[in-house]
Amino acid sequence: MTEIELLSWLRGPGFQISVAIFVFGLVYRISQNLALGRKKNLAAPRGNSFSAGLNTIWRRSLFHEGMSYRGYFTLIAGYTFHLGFLVTLFFLSQHIIMFRSIFGFGWPALPPAIIDITALIGMAALVAVLIHRIQDPVLRKLSDYQDYLAWALTFLPLASGFMLVHPMEISYTLLLCLHIIFAEVLLIVIPFTKLSHMISIFIARWYNGAIAGYKGVQS
Amino acid sequence: MSKQQTLADILQQQGITRRGFLKFCTAMASLMALPPGMAPAIADALSKAMRPSVIWLSFQECTGCTESLTRSDKPTLESLILGAISLDYHHTLQAASGTAAEAAREQAMEQFFGKYLLIVDGSIPLKNNGAYSTIAGVSNLQMLQDVAKGAAAIVAVGTCAAFGGLPHANPNPTGAVPVTDIIKDKPVINVPGCPPIPVVITGVLAHYLTFGTIPDLDERHRPISFYGDNIHDRCYRRPFYDKGKFAKSFDDEGARKGWCLYELGCKGPTTHNACATVKWNGGVSFPIESGHPCLGCSEPDFWDAGSFYKPLAEPTVDASTIAGAAIAAGAAAGLGYGLYDHHKRKKAQQEHKKVTVEDLGDQT
Structure with a gap:
């Protein structure tokens, strides 16, 4: 198989397969969560569970007083990574071309120089959280292979993409193939690993808040 | 022409001067990425070649x-x-x-x-x-x-x-x-x-x-x-790519200003050839210089690599039908799991036997 053949496959059947598994997996996880149901709560509600759930989704994203140093680090590094990653994903012109072909509409791109910075920030934050994970004895004990897999699968598309837009001594076609492979593998594994938090974080937070709200407890 | 004639004889017969021949040899040395000092060696070898x-x-x-x-x-x-x-x-x-x-x-x-x-x-x-x-x-x-x-x-x-x-x-x-x-x-x-x-x-x-x-x-x-570099790395429009300035159609302002043709499907990044340096028609221009994206014609299977006018970043196929089917299948699978779980719980409830104090009494 030549590089061009591989690229054609990745832009064709490979793309369809990964999108199909990603969409199937995410919808499956959401509908499974919702269909599981809960026992009917016979107690009279003391507050609005729905709005309390929404409130929790929001409040858990905020800094709050009394956070530990570790808490601040997690929040700051987490935000930095997510911001860098998402801006790079959604505002690089080449990515917008792809989104336009999928959704039928696009949006203005950011200049490549800014995307360079956001990608570097994203990667730097990822490296920082990895070092933190390895150095912190508690976190290290809590980590299993999936945490490191999720880290690698998030880092690789960023790193290969960064190399792609800067002249390298490696074949562009090969790098582009690698970049697409990493992105497609990421899509495939998201629904079935901790990376499914891209959806489940909202469901989990809402549910926590809703339970508290039902009981009239401020969450 | 006799086969015993050397190249130098033939060129001389055709009115090519020694200076013109040496210029050609220098150009060849440069094209073949040889050191400049090789030009006389090429001239020497070529002029003696049968x-x-x-x-x-x-x-x-x-x-x-x-x-x-x-x-x-x-x-x-x-x-x-x-x-x-x-x-x-x-x-x-x-x-x-x-x-x-x-x-x-x-x-x-x-x-x-x-x-x-x-x-x-x-x-x-x-x-x-x-x-x-x-x-x-x-x-x-x-x-x-x-x-x-x-x-x-x-x-x-x-x-x-x-x-x-x-x-x-x-x-x-x-x-x-x-x-x-x-x-x-x-x-x-x-x-x-x-x-x-x-x-x-x-x-x-x-x-x-x-x-x-x-x-x-x-x-x-x-x-x-000749094929060591890709068109993209040697393209004179590369600075526009690096700045994110792209022609969006063949007749927009970007196209008139000579911006990068990546979004019009240029395959320069995946194509290895010397077009951007050697050019065509005696060095006049090459496709990108004429305002047309590179088709990637010197790469294997370039006919099967998707439309010439689809950017490299764009998938070559439509995924909306398959994504729609995946939504339906995912929802069905999730709901099916929920129903199965519901059924399992109900069955467990039905099969649940209450343990009485007497039952426990036997064991104590």
Whole structure:
């Protein structure tokens, strides 16, 4: 198989397969969560569970007083990574071309120089959280292979993409193939690993808040 | 022209001055990525070179490669070098036809066995015993195998001979294959392009005449000096790519200002060729300079690599139908799981036996 053949496959059947598994997996996880149901709560509600759930989704994203140093680090590094990653994903012109072909509409791109910075920030934050994970004895004990897999699968598309837009001594076609492979593998594994938090974080937070709200407890 | 004449004699007869010849040698040294000091060595070797016998086989092709070589608007030194070889068989260019033409080929094969250069353009059909393309009743496969036996080296000119090209494109009705699929025991130099740049062909010939060897090749048998870089890295529009300035259509402001053609489907990043440096028509321009994205014609399977006008970042297929099906399947699977879970819980409740104090009493 030549590089061009591989690229054609990745832009064709490979793309369809990964999108199909990603969409199937995410919808499956959401509908499974919702269909599981809960026992009917016979107690009279003391507050609005729905709005309390929404409130929790929001409040858990905020800094709050009394956070530990570790808490601040997690929040700051987490935000930095997510911001860098998402801006790079959604505002690089080449990515917008792809989104336009999928959704039928696009949006203005950011200049490549800014995307360079956001990608570097994203990667730097990822490296920082990895070092933190390895150095912190508690976190290290809590980590299993999936945490490191999720880290690698998030880092690789960023790193290969960064190399792609800067002249390298490696074949562009090969790098582009690698970049697409990493992105497609990421899509495939998201629904079935901790990376499914891209959806489940909202469901989990809402549910926590809703339970508290039902009981009239401020969450 | 006698075969005993050297290249220097021939060029002199054609009115090429020593200065013009040295300029050509310097240009060749530069094109082949040799140190500048090699130019006199090339001049020396080329001027002493005897006319090599060349057999040119045209198989499943469109004659575009030959056209590209021979239809330059004015006679160039490159075309004269090409004229200086002894082209003993080329069924488009030679005057002889029929039995006489084939006899010329057979004579050259016999007289220069082990020494002649074999140039091939066009792919070789293998299906139905190669019945799709024959010359004088001989299948292309048979002719290639016969002529290759006595060849010193083989140059596969054009994307069809190098990688299969258009005949090889899906669904490949004739079972077309490139030269390298058939010839495994001889050095094969691939000079892909649809058509290839004429000076690249002459460069390869000049290298062979100068050093008696074939140039350094990459893993696809392409001369590294011409195919080592991709178009994108050498493109004069590259700064616009780096700045994110793209033409969005063929007649917008970006196109008029000469911005990058990536979003119009340019395959420059994935295409290895010398177009951006050597250019075409005597260095006048190349497709991107004329405002058209690179098609990637010198790469394998470029016909099957999606639309010429789809950017590399764009998927070649539509995923909306399959995504819709995936939504339905995911929802059904999730709900099915929920129903199964509900059923399991209900069953567990039904099968639940209450434990009485008496039951526990027996054990204590």
